[in-house]
Amino acid sequence: MATLKDVAAKAGVSMSTAGAAMRGEDIVKPATKEKVYAAARELGYSANLSARFLKKGSTGTIAVMVPDIMHPYYTNLVSAVCCAASKHELRTVIQQTGYDSTSETGVLKQINATICDGLILNVNNIDDKHLRTILGNHPTVLLNYFAQPPLFDTVHSPLESSVNTAFGYLCGRGYQHVCVVGGRADVPHDPDTSGRESGIDCAMNALRTNGLGNRQDFVECNWSVAGGLEAARQLCESSDDGTRMINRYDACYCMNDLVAYGLIRGLHDAGVHVPDDIAVFGHDGMFAKDPFVPFTIPTLTTVTTDYDDMATKAVTLLIDQIKHPNRQRAPRVETADCHLIVGESA
Template identity: 35%
Template sequence: MVTLDDVAARAGVSRMTASNALRGKTIVRPETASRVLAAAKELGYHPNIAARQLSSGRTHIIGLTVADFDLIFPAALAAAISDQAQARGYQVIVQQTRFSHDFERRMLSSATSQICDGTIICWPSMASAEMESFARTHPLVLLDGFGLEGRCDCVFTPCIDGMAAASRHLVANGCRRVLLLGGHYLPPERFEGATTSEQRRIRGAAEGLRTAGMPYRAADVYPCDWTRDAGYQRMRAILDERQDFDGVCCLNDPIAIGALKALTDAGIRVPQDVAVTGFDGVEDGRYLSPGLTSVSVDTQEVAGTCLDLLIDRIEQRADGHADDGTAPPRTIALRYRLESRGSGERL
């Protein structure tokens, strides 16, 4: 059986340095850490989780919940978090919530969460007070934990700014009547109270249209599930009723992929007749014809940012700092870029 001493000897470092490198501690120089990780991989070393827990009170296991594995972006994000966590010496237990309050509540009180050093929850739907209470005793990072800014460690995708860029892009490319696909109409007087990804993306698209001099109308907003089939079926129904639009701003990429296929199946040219944009920048969008123009959010950056916050919080508690959970919560806004791949460029 390969031991930590074997890894240290192969890498030419002390046992403590090897241990710190495998735990992802920043006190180890990057080149030394790389040498230790390479030695561990060559030897097939696997940490003894039980022994590590007994000696440190930690398991080096992270809990991760995502809304739905059927969606492309959450699945890619879970893979990125798992890969990056493994490189930092952590294993990941992944579960999906299906946007269920009850599932989230059971997950927080389960034996699984108790063996995890910390938890990342993506797109939480449970009451904020319960999340805040959990964060006081357990390292926790929320992705798009709207309403919990300043109360828990949070990372936010650019729902408003990204969608505003997408709708402005359509107008800049000659669109004069843009449909918003994937959410319910949100009156402008309720924009400030937008508390979900759907509402914030609708707000962003609406604000982008208005700043570009185009109207935001309830008649141009169509809700549907955030799946390819839902986007396809909704667009087919829209085409049966009307064809007076020249742009479709979709709230995520799967909706846009479905809508694009429905348009082309109906003989409508994309982007010459109708331009289409999505949100996420998923890899699948590169392989459509035309490629899907999208607001791109880098899953590797999302994964790294969430893990940075969580592991830092775990290390604080392990080192005896802020062990009561009172260290100030942090909030990080992610970047985006608008990737022009063809479907949104009429000019």
């Protein structure tokens, strides 16, 4: 096992300098600190440093892991986490896994072995036992991880409340026949896999509870604009008797905004106008802060996750763990808020 002497030798500094750097003392120049940190990571010294950091100080760095930083949902979430962390003078290291189980495991081991005070993770492909083995007691907050009982502090997207908000709006506007659009189809890994399945269940339950449809009123597609286009094709395709599925409905509830935008485009290409012929409602509010959204025709009616609230709750839970490393308590589970955004599509 590597020692501080090994780290000092690797970094080309004295043991006292290496020790001061590892403690985050200001007397050490930033460039020297980085050399020492790099040496510690390479030698795997961080495993012995975690408890020492928690007792004597903080590196001021947390790590965030998501499947795809280019996906709008995660772009919003990571940005919000960075902002929430900065309010507490914490730096954020970002890692993505590409929905790949091997990459996910590798990234987890790497960031758990680096010099980070805590971790905020969106995990898709690692089972509960393996996750606990990798992370141990390292301060960790999971995002949209549905283990029962919970392994770590967890923050969920507002699945149930956002679906109820959406269907309450649709009922209030007088829509009577709604289909739910969005499903995994041929996509093996998608954002929040377990959460998305729960979201579909929430939507189908709301559909039945409000008397707007039943289990058959569901169009399966993947979680993308292309999926929305495919859903439009399915809805508008004529059957053998000349009827079209879309004629059964006056509104579509999409499981995310990407699907909604693809659906609107696909319906337009088929000569179906939104909202005159059929309404389209989105979910997640991925583009709520996009400056170009007000110029889309029609603007999208959707219910957005409060990404700032979700990030604040995650960072707050993480800081609590970092500040109280020896305290024993049951994992906490919190849910982010949501907000209705009324556009022109429904």
